Amino acid sequence: MRKRNRIKKNEDFQNVFKNGTSMANRQFVIYMLDQPNEKEFRIGLSVSKKIGKAVIRNQVKRYIRQVFLEEKQNILAGKDYIIIARKPAAEMNYHEVKKSLLHLFRKTKIYQKQAKES
Template sequence: MQKKYRIKKSTEIEKVMKRGRSRANSYFIIYKCINKEIANPRLAVSVGKKVGKAFERNKVKRYIRNITIEHLNEINPDYDYFVIARKGVKELDYAECKYQLEQLYKKIGMIPKS
């Protein structure tokens, strides 16, 4: 994922969590906060140690980023997003992870409902 689409600073992530709205399912939590200063959507991803070992966490992060990149042209550019993976996500294969994340993206208004 290109740098212009990432949130890296912890202060910006905290801002998204404090000011934004959130939606969740049993595998993910997504926070959404308006940011009209930047002309493109930005994303931060967090996968905690409860999910598993480093290779499992990295795999989940890759899944989240790839799914988001697939929908990049549909995402509203006025928002910053913060995705948190929950404990049970490591058991999902790519297709199920994609389905669960897309449903949550639609629920929070990140991508249009079809």
């Protein structure tokens, strides 16, 4: 992910948490906030130590980033997204993570157009 597509500052995270909407499934929670003055979307990741040790947490974050990279053209721009991983995400492989996140994307209607399943 490019630097301009990341949310790093605590104040940005808090803004999305307080003013955004959320949707969840068993593995992930996604918070969304409209940013009409932005041309692209930004994502922030939160993977707590409850998920596992650093290796597992970093792997989950890499999987999430890769899904956003692959689905970039289908995701609505002008929004901030924060993804929070829940405990079951630690035991998932990449394809399971992708399937779970795509389910959340459809549930929250953040696709620009209906993407074809692969």
